[in-house]
Amino acid sequence: MSNNCAVILAAGEGTRMKSTKPKVLAEVLFKPMIDWVITAVRASGIDDICVVTGHMSELVCSHLDSDIQTVLQAERLGTGHAVMQAKDFMGKYPDGNVLILAGDAPLMDSETISASLRAHIEGGNSATVISAKVPDPFGYGRIVRSKDNALERIVEEKEATPEEKLITEVNSGAYWFNVKALLDSLGKITLSQVKKEYYLTDAIEIIKRSGQRVDAFVALNEKVVLGANTRVQLLDLNEIARKDELTKHMLNGVSIPCIDGVIIGPGVEIGADTVILPNTIIRGKTVIGKDCEIGPGSLLENTTVGDFNNLNSVQSFNAKVGNGCDIGPFVRLRPNTVVGDDVRIGNFVELKNSNIGNDTKISHLTYIGDSDFGENINVGCGCATANYSGNAKFRTVVEDNVFLGCHTCMVAPVTIGEGAYTAAGTTVTKDVPSDALVLSRIDQVIKEDWVKRKNPYKKKEK
Ligand code: UD1
Ligand code: CA
Secondary structure, three states: OOOEEEEEEEOOOOOHHHOOOOOOOOOEEEEEEHHHHHHHHHHOOOOOOOEEEEEEHHHHHHOOOOOOOEEEEOOOOOOHHHHHHOOOHHHOOOOEEEEEEOOOOOOOOHHHHHHHHHHHHOOOOOOEEEEEOOOOOOOOOOOEEEEOEEEEEEEOOHHHHHHHHHEEEEEEEEEEEEEHHHHHHHHEEEEOOOOOOOOOOOHHHHHHHHHOEEEEEEEOOHHHHHHOEEEOHHHHHHHHHHHHHHHHHHOOOOOOOOOOOEEEOOOEEEEEEEEOOOEEEEEOOOOOOOOOOOOOOOOOOOOOOOOOOOOOEHHHHHHHEOOOOOOOOEEEEEEOEOOOOOEEEOOOOOEEEEEEEOEEEEEOOOOEEEEEEOOEEEEEEEOOOEEEOOEEEEOEEEEEEEEOOOOOOOOOOOOEEEEEEEOOOOOEOOOOOOOOOEOOOOOOOOOOOHHHOOEEEEEEOO
């Protein structure tokens, strides 16, 4: 176990989000902001994490993994007060260091966390602020340095003098503290008269005055300071995270000739030479193989796709596709669908909770639910499984080499044996033996001049 731990501050309200959810659950690339922070902390090798919750505490707590501790800040009295709530947690590391982070700054990364810890230890610091230089410092705490460039203190926007407001080096809200130095200083923070809050930033000056070393570590990328108070700022964070994610995939050999509407969530894996076309969203635990073409207009969530597949305008959720399939346009793969290799699934086909064997063709206007389809089946246009009786679902089994004529309706539970053939328009209600032809429609009947006699529908005058 390392001698370091992390405390993430997440008690704030975020009123400007105008949301019924707590701010730290607002999403960047479909992932709540606090999860980004936790991912960065874990990736830097810190496992013991405590989250300070307050506003809508139950929602935040129930969202977090069970190995993350939480403490409640019952009243929001500022960042210094928030950290104080975690003093028992930090107390487990009397000789260690604690990383303090804001739960609403999701673009903090593990490289910055690790590099700042090295600077903190090598510099013999008791406190190290992670700072960044930004073009527009408005709203952030400013890093005040002395003439010899040493860190003096942090001044908040509302308390800064006009001169201090010109400083462009700002506080990210993330810090490394020696645990003992932090615990000693927290009790000495006084209430700010301007915001009626206990500022964590005051701990820096207090530690410095006690004769210990403090410093600011300037992050290479200014994005680490960015937080979101409004949904407009959330869009900015999304755009940064989106470009970063797309860049990573392109550098791994994925082609994205136009990034318009392409959103790929964190954790998605895509093989080399796969092409992602516009208006495609890929998220959740999705894995895509090599040499595929995905899009335009596809949405894949928790979907596994093999190699050499085309998925054009496909909506897929919790499904699996083999290799060499041609799917789309306008196909919906619903949960627990497993498609084999070299399968063709054409326009307006919906598959749910079904297995589809290799080389099967389902080319148009079909619904297959709760079914096990074998290999090399030809599904004619407009086939449907009647899988739902109104109160229960039943399975349909179609064995290898079956030919389903257009508009075959399969009333489950039912099995169509290997190599059987259904005539167009057949409703299959009983099991069909192998190699049989099944037809349930009546022979065609012609009644000569029936229309002239009955005249049931008025013809348009010519
Ligand atoms: C804080 C810093 C500022 C820094 C900025 C970076 C202080 C006094 N100022 O300002 O120097 O530039 O972050 O974004 O720390 N929180 C609690 N309990 C509270 C108050 C806040 O848990 O009582 C949490 C919030 O949920 C948030 C984080 O602490 O995740 C930062 O709080 P916020 O109020 O946003 O601080 P800023 O005013 O942005
Ligand atoms: Ca903030």
